[in-house]
Amino acid sequence: MNKFYQYFYQDIAIDLGTANSLVYVRGKGIVINEPSVVALNEKTGQILTIGQEAKKMVGRTPSYIVASRPLIKGVVSDFEITEQMLRYFIQKARGKDWFPHFWPRVIIGIPSGITEVEEKAVRDAARSAGAYQVFLVDEPVASAIGAKMPIQEATGNLIVDIGGGTAEVAVISLGGIVSKISLKTAGDRLNQDIIDYVLEEYKLIIGEQTAERAKIRIGSAMLPSQNEEMPIRGRNIVNGLPEEVIITSKDVHQAIKKSVTEIINAVKDTIEATPPELLADIMTDGICLSGGGAFLKGLDQLIMQEVKMPAKVIEDPLTAMVRGAGAILEALDDLKGVLIEERDIEPPK
Ligand SMILES: Nc1ncnc2c1ncn2[C@@H]1O[C@H](COP(=O)(O)OP(=O)(O)OP(=O)(O)O)[C@@H](O)[C@H]1O
Ligand SMILES: [Mg+2]
Numbered sequence: 001m002n003k004f005y006q007y008f009y010q011d012i013a014i015d016l017g018t019a020n021s022l023v024y025v026r027g028k029g030i031v032i033n034e035p036s037v038v039a040l041n042e043k044t045g046q047i048l049t050i051g052q053e054a055k056k057m058v059g060r061t062p063s064y065i066v067a068s069r070p071l072i073k074g075v076v077s078d079f080e081i082t083e084q085m086l087r088y089f090i091q092k093a094r095g096k097d098w099f100p101h102f103w104p105r106v107i108i109g110i111p112s113g114i115t116e117v118e119e120k121a122v123r124d125a126a127r128s129a130g131a132y133q134v135f136l137v138d139e140p141v142a143s144a145i146g147a148k149m150p151i152q153e154a155t156g157n158l159i160v161d162i163g164g165g166t167a168e169v170a171v172i173s174l175g176g177i178v179s180k181i182s183l184k185t186a187g188d189r190l191n192q193d194i195i196d197y198v199l200e201e202y203k204l205i206i207g208e209q210t211a212e213r214a215k216i217r218i219g220s221a222m223l224p225s226q227n228e229e230m231p232i233r234g235r236n237i238v239n240g241l242p243e244e245v246i247i248t249s250k251d252v253h254q255a256i257k258k259s260v261t262e263i264i265n266a267v268k269d270t271i272e273a274t275p276p277e278l279l280a281d282i283m284t285d286g287i288c289l290s291g292g293g294a295f296l297k298g299l300d301q302l303i304m305q306e307v308k309m310p311a312k313v314i315e316d317p318l319t320a321m322v323r324g325a326g327a328i329l330e331a332l333d334d335l336k337g338v339l340i341e342e343r344d345i346e347p348p349k
Helices: 003-008 052-057 079-094 116-128 139-146 187-202 208-218 249-272 276-285 299-307 320-330 332-338
Strands: 009-016 020-025 029-035 038-041 046-050 065-068 103-110 133-138 157-162 167-173 176-183 229-236 242-248 287-290 311-313 339-343
Touching (some): 009 079, 009 320, 020 079, 020 320, 029 052, 029 079, 029 320, 038 052, 038 079, 046 052, 046 079, 052 065, 079 103, 079 116, 103 116, 103 139, 103 320, 116 133, 133 139, 133 320, 139 157, 139 176, 139 287, 139 320, 139 332, 157 249, 157 276, 167 276, 176 249, 187 242, 187 249, 208 229, 208 249, 242 249, 249 299, 287 299, 320 332, 332 339
Parallel strands (some): 009 103, 103 133, 157 287
Antiparallel strands (some): 020 029, 038 046, 038 065, 133 339, 157 167, 167 176, 229 242
């Protein structure tokens, strides 16, 4: 693209994740990396703060201030809050040194299993948040670019991106998805599994953050050889009183086993639907794991054991998606082909 025009565009890549949102500005890199939590004043509908600050406010504010997650299972659950969150990101990314007439072009990663209506909701939210042009890219494609996989070549690339809301398994070749499965079983589901298990086994009601801490500290995809312990606090369902119990890594493994198996089965099914030529490439290069869920202890080993192919967690799996979307911005002319659809809005006169 003409260098002159490039100067007038403020290009921004956004990973609008269920758990974490990241923003990349062309030429600058990642400028925002925050939990996808919005603190909202319910009386006025105004956003008070977003991200880490909002997360801290949960349960410590007057009742009319609520913390909400605008995305659930990878899709927009609250359109207005999503729009406000995007507006906040776009404004923050543009900074004060930009003239207001500069046009932000925004690229957003979306789960590959999203419906057309959900896709439109993301585009509309970004437009009303001030984006002049909106590009969408499939999350696994962006993550694969972020992982520096050679997806533009005629070779098979298998990526498994496990986020908070969705797990995406995709085989990519020549810049396009050849076979894919998108599951709503991901990090949030594992947290809920732990909540359900602790309620069942220990008659204890625990919060989501407690469950997540247990998953991160002592959770594992394989049956743990050492049984680590961790104290957790909650409310006893029988007498309603606070209580502390010790849970073990075997407990957590047991709790999340079914969901982990679902993810493994999705990898198997995707492999089954992949042409044999591409499979040969994947056997050589290995399966890449991205997203926060890739950190789950032993997941790479379990995949290797179950599908008989090498698997590895990519470098910096939490930022891969936005780095990949950012790389598309940096080389838009070369990488345009990977975008889902390009729609132009008339430039402001
Ligand atoms: N060490 C860890 N072990 C297991 N899970 C982890 C670990 N660290 C982070 N996670 C999980 O990763 C998830 C967040 O990952 P990520 O930021 O990639 O999701 P997201 O992109 O916001 O979600 P999505 O792509 O589904 O919209 C959370 O569910 C979190 O609990
Ligand atoms: Mg994600």
